[in-house]
Protein backbone atom coordinates (compact mmCIF):
# COMPACT_ATOMS: atom_id res chain seq x y z
CA UNK A 1 0.00 0.00 0.00
CA UNK A 2 1.43 3.36 -0.95
CA UNK A 3 1.62 5.99 1.70
CA UNK A 4 -0.60 9.04 1.14
CA UNK A 5 1.46 11.99 -0.09
CA UNK A 6 1.41 15.16 2.02
CA UNK A 7 0.14 18.08 -0.03
CA UNK A 8 1.08 21.70 0.50
CA UNK A 9 -1.99 23.64 -0.65
CA UNK A 10 -1.31 25.30 -3.99
CA UNK A 11 -2.52 28.86 -3.95
CA UNK A 12 -4.12 30.36 -6.99
CA UNK A 13 -2.37 33.43 -8.36
CA UNK A 14 -2.57 36.68 -6.42
CA UNK A 15 -4.71 38.21 -9.19
CA UNK A 16 -7.10 35.23 -9.41
CA UNK A 17 -7.75 35.36 -5.66
CA UNK A 18 -8.32 39.11 -5.77
CA UNK A 19 -10.71 38.91 -8.72
CA UNK A 20 -12.75 36.13 -7.05
CA UNK A 21 -12.83 38.14 -3.80
CA UNK A 22 -13.92 41.29 -5.63
CA UNK A 23 -16.85 39.45 -7.23
CA UNK A 24 -18.24 38.34 -3.87
CA UNK A 25 -16.97 40.94 -1.39
CA UNK A 26 -15.91 44.06 -3.32
CA UNK A 27 -17.82 47.24 -3.96
CA UNK A 28 -20.10 47.17 -7.00
CA UNK A 29 -22.58 50.00 -6.77
CA UNK A 30 -20.56 53.15 -6.29
CA UNK A 31 -21.99 55.89 -8.54
CA UNK A 32 -18.90 55.93 -10.81
CA UNK A 33 -18.97 52.14 -11.27
CA UNK A 34 -22.17 52.22 -13.27
CA UNK A 35 -20.53 53.86 -16.24
CA UNK A 36 -17.83 53.44 -18.87
CA UNK A 37 -17.73 57.19 -19.37
CA UNK A 38 -14.06 58.15 -19.01
CA UNK A 39 -15.04 61.69 -17.96
CA UNK A 40 -17.02 60.47 -14.92
CA UNK A 41 -14.43 57.86 -14.04
CA UNK A 42 -11.72 60.53 -14.20
CA UNK A 43 -13.72 62.86 -11.89
CA UNK A 44 -14.15 60.08 -9.34
CA UNK A 45 -10.49 59.04 -9.47
CA UNK A 46 -9.32 62.61 -8.83
CA UNK A 47 -11.83 63.11 -6.02
CA UNK A 48 -10.85 59.81 -4.39
CA UNK A 49 -7.21 60.86 -4.12
CA UNK A 50 -6.63 61.50 -0.39
CA UNK A 51 -10.39 61.35 0.31
CA UNK A 52 -12.62 58.49 1.42
CA UNK A 53 -15.46 57.09 -0.69
CA UNK A 54 -18.27 58.12 1.69
CA UNK A 55 -17.06 61.75 1.67
CA UNK A 56 -16.65 61.81 -2.11
CA UNK A 57 -20.10 60.49 -3.12
CA UNK A 58 -22.22 63.66 -2.51
CA UNK A 59 -19.51 65.91 -4.01
CA UNK A 60 -19.24 63.66 -7.05
CA UNK A 61 -22.99 63.64 -7.58
CA UNK A 62 -23.23 67.44 -7.35
CA UNK A 63 -20.26 67.94 -9.67
CA UNK A 64 -21.63 65.55 -12.29
CA UNK A 65 -25.11 67.13 -12.09
CA UNK A 66 -23.67 70.62 -12.70
CA UNK A 67 -20.93 69.64 -15.16
CA UNK A 68 -22.32 66.56 -16.99
CA UNK A 69 -19.50 66.44 -19.55
CA UNK A 70 -16.00 67.66 -20.19
CA UNK A 71 -17.10 70.60 -22.35
CA UNK A 72 -19.38 72.00 -19.62
CA UNK A 73 -16.56 71.71 -17.11
CA UNK A 74 -14.04 73.35 -19.44
CA UNK A 75 -16.43 76.24 -20.18
CA UNK A 76 -17.22 76.93 -16.50
CA UNK A 77 -15.39 79.67 -14.60
CA UNK A 78 -12.82 78.25 -12.18
CA UNK A 79 -14.68 79.88 -9.26
CA UNK A 80 -17.73 77.77 -9.96
CA UNK A 81 -15.66 74.58 -9.96
CA UNK A 82 -14.00 75.62 -6.69
CA UNK A 83 -17.43 76.27 -5.15
CA UNK A 84 -18.39 72.66 -5.88
CA UNK A 85 -15.08 71.49 -4.43
CA UNK A 86 -15.33 73.59 -1.30
CA UNK A 87 -14.93 71.39 1.79
CA UNK A 88 -13.29 68.47 -0.04
CA UNK A 89 -9.78 69.85 0.55
CA UNK A 90 -6.59 69.56 -1.54
CA UNK A 91 -7.82 72.29 -3.89
CA UNK A 92 -5.00 71.81 -6.34
CA UNK A 93 -7.05 68.85 -7.55
CA UNK A 94 -9.88 71.19 -8.59
CA UNK A 95 -7.46 73.56 -10.37
CA UNK A 96 -5.97 70.59 -12.22
CA UNK A 97 -9.40 69.20 -13.06
CA UNK A 98 -10.38 72.46 -14.69
CA UNK A 99 -7.07 72.79 -16.55
CA UNK A 100 -7.30 69.19 -17.78
CA UNK A 101 -10.88 69.72 -19.03
CA UNK A 102 -9.67 72.71 -21.04
CA UNK A 103 -6.74 70.68 -22.41
CA UNK A 104 -9.10 67.86 -23.47
CA UNK A 105 -11.31 70.34 -25.34
CA UNK A 106 -8.41 72.26 -26.89
CA UNK A 107 -6.05 69.41 -27.77
CA UNK A 108 -8.24 66.32 -28.04
CA UNK A 109 -11.40 67.72 -29.63
CA UNK A 110 -13.38 67.23 -26.41
CA UNK A 111 -12.93 63.42 -26.42
CA UNK A 112 -11.20 61.86 -23.42
CA UNK A 113 -7.91 60.30 -24.64
CA UNK A 114 -7.92 56.47 -24.62
CA UNK A 115 -4.24 55.79 -24.36
CA UNK A 116 -2.73 55.57 -20.83
CA UNK A 117 0.41 57.55 -21.72
CA UNK A 118 -1.66 60.36 -23.22
CA UNK A 119 -4.01 60.39 -20.23
CA UNK A 120 -0.95 60.74 -17.96
CA UNK A 121 0.05 63.97 -19.74
CA UNK A 122 -3.09 65.77 -18.51
CA UNK A 123 -2.74 68.09 -15.49
CA UNK A 124 -3.18 66.32 -12.14
CA UNK A 125 -3.09 62.77 -13.56
CA UNK A 126 -0.15 60.61 -12.57
CA UNK A 127 0.83 57.17 -13.78
CA UNK A 128 -1.43 55.27 -11.36
CA UNK A 129 -4.53 57.41 -11.94
CA UNK A 130 -4.05 57.21 -15.72
CA UNK A 131 -3.88 53.41 -15.52
CA UNK A 132 -7.01 53.25 -13.34
CA UNK A 133 -9.00 55.47 -15.74
CA UNK A 134 -7.83 53.46 -18.76
CA UNK A 135 -8.71 50.17 -17.02
CA UNK A 136 -12.21 51.22 -15.96
CA UNK A 137 -13.15 53.16 -19.09
CA UNK A 138 -11.40 51.16 -21.83
CA UNK A 139 -10.36 47.84 -20.23
CA UNK A 140 -6.67 48.70 -20.77
CA UNK A 141 -4.14 46.53 -18.91
CA UNK A 142 -1.86 48.57 -16.63
CA UNK A 143 -0.64 48.62 -13.03
CA UNK A 144 -1.93 51.03 -10.38
CA UNK A 145 -0.08 52.09 -7.24
CA UNK A 146 -2.05 54.52 -5.11
CA UNK A 147 -1.48 54.88 -1.37
CA UNK A 148 -3.67 51.92 -0.44
CA UNK A 149 -2.09 49.63 -3.02
CA UNK A 150 1.40 50.60 -1.86
CA UNK A 151 0.49 49.54 1.66
CA UNK A 152 -1.08 46.28 0.50
CA UNK A 153 1.89 45.33 -1.70
CA UNK A 154 4.52 46.46 0.83
CA UNK A 155 2.94 44.09 3.35
CA UNK A 156 2.11 41.21 1.07
CA UNK A 157 5.51 41.16 -0.63
CA UNK A 158 7.42 42.20 2.54
CA UNK A 159 8.98 45.33 0.99
CA UNK A 160 10.55 47.53 3.65
CA UNK A 161 11.45 51.22 3.29
CA UNK A 162 9.42 54.39 2.92
CA UNK A 163 7.32 54.08 -0.31
CA UNK A 164 7.99 57.74 -1.13
CA UNK A 165 11.67 56.89 -1.73
CA UNK A 166 12.49 56.26 -5.38
CA UNK A 167 14.11 52.86 -4.82
CA UNK A 168 11.20 51.54 -2.77
CA UNK A 169 8.66 52.98 -5.18
CA UNK A 170 10.40 51.33 -8.12
CA UNK A 171 10.35 47.98 -6.29
CA UNK A 172 6.62 48.38 -5.65
CA UNK A 173 5.90 49.27 -9.30
CA UNK A 174 7.83 46.18 -10.37
CA UNK A 175 5.68 44.01 -8.09
CA UNK A 176 2.48 45.75 -9.24
CA UNK A 177 3.36 45.04 -12.87
CA UNK A 178 4.45 41.47 -12.22
CA UNK A 179 1.13 40.65 -10.55
CA UNK A 180 -1.12 41.94 -13.36
CA UNK A 181 -3.58 39.38 -14.75
CA UNK A 182 -3.97 38.82 -18.49
CA UNK A 183 -7.74 39.32 -18.28
CA UNK A 184 -10.34 40.94 -16.02
CA UNK A 185 -8.21 44.02 -15.48
CA UNK A 186 -11.22 46.04 -14.39
CA UNK A 187 -12.24 43.63 -11.61
CA UNK A 188 -8.59 43.24 -10.55
CA UNK A 189 -7.99 47.02 -10.37
CA UNK A 190 -11.17 47.49 -8.37
CA UNK A 191 -10.17 44.59 -6.10
CA UNK A 192 -6.81 46.19 -5.29
CA UNK A 193 -8.56 49.45 -4.42
CA UNK A 194 -11.27 47.76 -2.34
CA UNK A 195 -8.92 45.43 -0.51
CA UNK A 196 -6.55 48.29 0.34
CA UNK A 197 -9.38 50.53 1.52
CA UNK A 198 -11.47 48.02 3.47
CA UNK A 199 -9.33 45.03 4.53
CA UNK A 200 -5.61 45.85 4.43
CA UNK A 201 -6.23 49.09 6.30
CA UNK A 202 -3.48 51.17 7.90
CA UNK A 203 -4.58 50.35 11.45
CA UNK A 204 -5.95 46.93 12.44
CA UNK A 205 -6.07 45.21 9.01
CA UNK A 206 -8.69 42.44 8.77
CA UNK A 207 -6.29 39.67 7.73
CA UNK A 208 -8.87 37.00 8.60
CA UNK A 209 -10.96 38.28 5.66
CA UNK A 210 -8.05 38.74 3.26
CA UNK A 211 -7.98 36.52 0.15
CA UNK A 212 -4.16 36.73 -0.08
CA UNK A 213 -3.40 36.11 3.62
CA UNK A 214 -2.03 32.62 2.80
CA UNK A 215 1.22 33.98 1.32
CA UNK A 216 1.39 37.42 2.93
CA UNK A 217 4.99 37.96 4.07
CA UNK A 218 4.18 40.65 6.64
CA UNK A 219 1.61 38.37 8.26
CA UNK A 220 3.90 35.34 8.26
CA UNK A 221 6.80 37.30 9.74
CA UNK A 222 4.77 39.39 12.20
CA UNK A 223 5.75 42.66 10.45
CA UNK A 224 2.30 44.08 9.66
CA UNK A 225 2.66 47.01 12.07
CA UNK A 226 6.03 48.03 10.63
CA UNK A 227 5.08 47.86 6.92
CA UNK A 228 5.01 50.03 4.98
CA UNK A 229 7.80 51.96 6.68
CA UNK A 230 6.70 55.43 7.76
CA UNK A 231 8.03 58.65 6.27
CA UNK A 232 11.33 59.51 7.99
CA UNK A 233 10.36 62.03 10.67
CA UNK A 234 11.25 65.61 10.11
CA UNK A 235 9.97 68.55 12.12
CA UNK A 236 7.59 70.64 10.04
CA UNK A 237 8.16 74.39 10.24
CA UNK A 238 5.53 76.31 12.19
CA UNK A 239 4.01 79.51 10.81
CA UNK A 240 1.37 81.87 12.17
CA UNK A 241 -0.96 84.44 10.65
CA UNK A 242 -3.73 86.73 11.87
CA UNK A 243 -6.98 86.67 9.86
CA UNK A 244 -9.37 89.61 10.09
CA UNK A 245 -13.09 89.04 10.51
CA UNK A 246 -14.08 92.46 9.22
CA UNK A 247 -17.83 92.82 9.81
CA UNK A 248 -20.23 95.48 8.59
CA UNK A 249 -24.04 95.48 8.31
CA UNK A 250 -24.36 91.72 8.79
CA UNK A 251 -21.67 90.83 6.22
CA UNK A 252 -18.06 89.70 6.41
CA UNK A 253 -15.26 90.85 4.12
CA UNK A 254 -13.53 88.19 2.02
CA UNK A 255 -10.48 88.51 -0.15
CA UNK A 256 -9.57 86.40 -3.17
CA UNK A 257 -6.36 84.38 -2.65
CA UNK A 258 -3.65 84.67 -5.32
CA UNK A 259 -3.82 82.19 -8.21
CA UNK A 260 -0.75 80.30 -6.93
CA UNK A 261 0.28 79.13 -3.47
CA UNK A 262 -1.83 77.78 -0.62
CA UNK A 263 -5.60 77.96 -1.03
CA UNK A 264 -5.04 79.35 -4.55
CA UNK A 265 -8.08 81.11 -6.01
CA UNK A 266 -10.30 80.56 -2.93
CA UNK A 267 -12.06 83.30 -0.99
CA UNK A 268 -10.50 83.80 2.43
CA UNK A 269 -10.31 86.38 5.20
CA UNK A 270 -7.80 89.24 4.84
CA UNK A 271 -4.51 88.35 6.50
CA UNK A 272 -1.94 90.36 8.42
CA UNK A 273 1.20 89.36 10.30
CA UNK A 274 0.56 88.31 13.90
CA UNK A 275 2.46 91.30 15.30
CA UNK A 276 1.02 93.86 12.83
CA UNK A 277 -0.75 96.96 14.11
CA UNK A 278 -4.26 96.04 12.87
CA UNK A 279 -5.80 99.58 12.76
CA UNK A 280 -2.79 100.90 10.84
CA UNK A 281 -2.80 98.03 8.38
CA UNK A 282 -6.55 98.44 7.74
CA UNK A 283 -6.10 102.19 7.25
CA UNK A 284 -3.33 101.58 4.71
CA UNK A 285 -5.08 98.71 2.95
CA UNK A 286 -8.75 99.78 2.98
CA UNK A 287 -8.52 103.51 3.85
CA UNK A 288 -10.90 103.05 6.75
CA UNK A 289 -10.92 103.37 10.53
CA UNK A 290 -11.71 100.16 12.32
CA UNK A 291 -12.51 99.06 15.84
CA UNK A 292 -10.49 96.08 17.03
CA UNK A 293 -12.82 93.52 18.59
CA UNK A 294 -12.46 90.17 20.27
CA UNK A 295 -9.55 87.82 19.47
CA UNK A 296 -11.04 84.35 18.88
CA UNK A 297 -9.38 81.05 19.80
CA UNK A 298 -6.47 80.16 17.47
CA UNK A 299 -6.94 77.37 14.91
CA UNK A 300 -4.22 74.83 14.08
CA UNK A 301 -4.02 73.65 10.49
CA UNK A 302 -1.56 71.22 8.92
CA UNK A 303 -0.19 71.46 5.38
CA UNK A 304 2.18 68.93 3.83
CA UNK A 305 5.21 71.14 4.38
CA UNK A 306 4.34 73.29 7.40
CA UNK A 307 1.90 73.85 10.22
CA UNK A 308 -0.11 77.04 10.42
CA UNK A 309 -1.61 78.70 13.50
CA UNK A 310 -4.46 80.99 12.48
CA UNK A 311 -5.35 83.79 14.92
CA UNK A 312 -8.84 85.12 14.08
CA UNK A 313 -9.44 88.74 15.07
CA UNK A 314 -12.86 90.39 15.02
CA UNK A 315 -12.85 93.87 13.49
CA UNK A 316 -15.74 96.34 13.29
CA UNK A 317 -16.13 99.05 10.62
CA UNK A 318 -18.45 102.02 10.78
CA UNK A 319 -17.95 103.43 7.29
CA UNK A 320 -16.61 101.61 4.26
CA UNK A 321 -15.16 103.96 1.67
CA UNK A 322 -16.25 103.27 -1.90
CA UNK A 323 -12.64 103.35 -3.09
CA UNK A 324 -11.86 100.36 -0.89
CA UNK A 325 -14.14 98.21 -3.09
CA UNK A 326 -12.02 96.17 -5.49
CA UNK A 327 -12.49 93.12 -7.72
CA UNK A 328 -10.62 90.91 -5.25
CA UNK A 329 -12.87 91.84 -2.31
CA UNK A 330 -16.33 90.55 -1.52
CA UNK A 331 -18.84 91.08 1.30
CA UNK A 332 -20.77 87.92 2.12
CA UNK A 333 -23.35 87.06 4.74
CA UNK A 334 -22.48 84.11 6.95
CA UNK A 335 -24.87 81.85 4.98
CA UNK A 336 -23.46 82.89 1.59
CA UNK A 337 -19.93 82.45 2.90
CA UNK A 338 -20.72 78.88 3.95
CA UNK A 339 -21.78 78.11 0.36
CA UNK A 340 -18.71 79.78 -1.19
CA UNK A 341 -15.31 78.30 -2.03
CA UNK A 342 -13.48 78.91 1.26
CA UNK A 343 -10.48 77.05 2.74
CA UNK A 344 -11.69 74.36 5.20
CA UNK A 345 -10.37 75.99 8.43
CA UNK A 346 -11.87 79.37 7.46
CA UNK A 347 -15.20 77.74 6.67
CA UNK A 348 -15.10 75.97 10.06
CA UNK A 349 -14.42 79.31 11.73
CA UNK A 350 -17.37 81.00 9.98
CA UNK A 351 -19.62 78.08 10.87
CA UNK A 352 -18.79 78.59 14.56
CA UNK A 353 -19.65 82.31 14.54
Ligand code: SF4
Nearest residue numbers: 200205207210213216
Ligand atom coordinates in the same frame (compact mmCIF):
# COMPACT_ATOMS: atom_id res chain seq x y z
S1 SF4 B 1 -2.91 39.30 5.21
FE1 SF4 B 1 -3.30 41.19 6.31
S2 SF4 B 1 -1.45 42.40 6.04
FE2 SF4 B 1 -1.38 40.79 4.53
S3 SF4 B 1 -2.25 41.70 2.70
FE3 SF4 B 1 -3.93 40.66 3.77
S4 SF4 B 1 -4.85 42.22 5.08
FE4 SF4 B 1 -2.85 42.99 4.41
